[in-house]
Amino acid sequence: MTNLLASKTVQTLLDRASGISEAGGNARLKAIMRDLLESTMALIEKHDISESEFWQVIHYLQTGAPEFGLIVPGVGLEHFLDLHMDAKDAAAGLSGGTPRTIEGPLYVAGAPLVASGAHLTDEADEGAVLTVSGAVRGPDGEAVPNAILHVWHANSKGFYSHFDPTGAQATFNNRRRLKLDAEGRYRFSSIMPRGYSVPPGGATDVLMQARGRHGNRPAHVHFLIEAPGYRTLTTQINFGDDPLARDDFAFGTREGLLPTPDRSRGDAQITFDFALVRARSKADAGFSTRPRASA
Ligand SMILES: [Fe+2]
Secondary structure: OOOHOOOHHHHHHHHHHHHHHHHOOHHHHHHHHHHHHHHHHHHHHHHOOOOHHHHHHHHHHHHHHHHHHHHHHHHOHHHHHHHHHHHHHHHOOOOOOOOOOOOOOEEEEOOOEEEEEOOOOOOOOOOOOEEEEEEEEEEOOOEEOOOOOEEOOOOOOOOOOOOOOOOOOOOOEEEEEOOOOOEEEEEEEEEEOOOOOOHHHHHHHHHHHHHHOEOOOOEEEEEEEEOOEOOOEEEEOOOOOOOOOOOOOOOOOOOOOOOOOOOOOOOEEEEEEOOOOOOOOOOHHHHOOOEEEEE
């Protein structure tokens, strides 16, 4: 293998290409860009990537861009962001609370704000009824007052409202924001979601199959919890009795987030308590500014 990357020619090219040798621009962006370019060049050298292969990748990125929201979890990067935040929290002495896990690309802002106890499914669905209840507590087991619990999940066919390729479903079917009381207790019912797969033949599917992996998720329910004085929690529960509970293409399954529903009465019931971490500042409490769909 050559050591082209270390040569003065390439190092000077990196300084110029990333703007390091220019006065203007964004210093943080320049530093990150230089490392990104250098890492890409290192890959080209290490794997002797041909010119044809390289342009295949660029074409894939161009045409696959609409599926980046699925590709990112499918290659483990969204889970890595969680691990990175966990590690930073641990270093700052902020461990504890319900584990965070990936938000995924299917949240829709603007869901109706309703009282706890609501039914989330707006239309006929042949699946079993799911009831989820529990409490939102702080680090000392205290009730968290005035929390808002965002809930969203797929229907019994594995499709999310707003993103349903069949064009069915009301805008906020299986999506609500529950306004919780002073005791922080919550309860909702809906129709049991099914796990889903990435769109067949799409960019994510192509990349999954090229790595000999599947593109399926177990059945799951997403949550975002915001409460004054506490950190916003992004998480989800995966059903512990789903065959894919520990084989999720998106790596969203985590220990502590795998409740098994009680199906003894035909419907499915889950009791699940959330533990929030106190916010150190207003900025620490807030939502990520990830761009999201809205309706
Ligand atoms: Fe999901």
